[in-house]
Amino acid sequence: MGLDQASLTALAALGDATRRRMFDFIRRARRPVTREETAETLGISRKLAAFHLDKLVDAGLLRTRYEAPAGIRKVGRRPKVYEPVDEAIAVSVPERRYEMLADVLTEAVLTEAAGESAREAALRVAHGRGRFLGEADRERVRPGRLGAERGLSLAAEALEGLGYEPERAAPALLRLRNCPFHPLAAKAPDLICAVNQSFLTGYLRGLGSDRTTAVLAPRPGACCVELRGARPPGGSPRTDAACER
Known part of the structure; x- marks a missing residue:
């Protein structure tokens, strides 16, 4: 069209x-x-x-x-x-990543295992794609052991390049102002948002950022996922300095 x-x-x-x-x-x-x-x-x-x-x-x-x-x-x-203006225009502003989503869903269809649902296959592939990218970034940066805040900072750099428009709302909170998969996410939020969350979770794991999580937190006009720093047992969020001493 x-x-x-x-x-x-x-x-x-x-x-x-x-x-x-x-x-x-x-x-x-x-x-x-x-x-x-x-x-x-x-x-x-x-x-x-x-x-x-x-x-x-x-x-x-x-x-x-x-x-x-x-x-x-x-x-x-x-x-x-x-x-x-309120209305979006169809010229990739803000940035969209339909080809990335299409690749995930295509691979999910082609590799769906016996007893595995199409949704489970999509989440598996998305997690694997994210983990692969995270491992590549970790190999490139070699950050050592990551605390929550440093992990979010590294994630923000990568996600900016993928069109998520990350915003540091708090030291241990990274909000994503743009959904690269909108408006498809609006049409099928249960699937697309879950794929998005799985991709971001895989990225954090590949990056070695074990003190951060990708959490579903839908907000109007923004990505359905945000990244949060985990709280250590029995206390407030640990700083990078505390984690890496």
């Missing part, structure tokens, strides 16, 4: 590298931003920022209104702010 006109217009607008960076910054900010903030972040003039922002508005990627950012009240005219 081809792209509709709206998606073609959006794709054309994002063909410019500056606009692509601009849209990515605003989408990740998770709040309305001003022209001044955008210009400063991208290192361009306010006038140039305004030009590109208006192009993104015309393409239907951003909407605008007048509002004091972050709830700040000021006397006089409120500044113009920009934020992404």
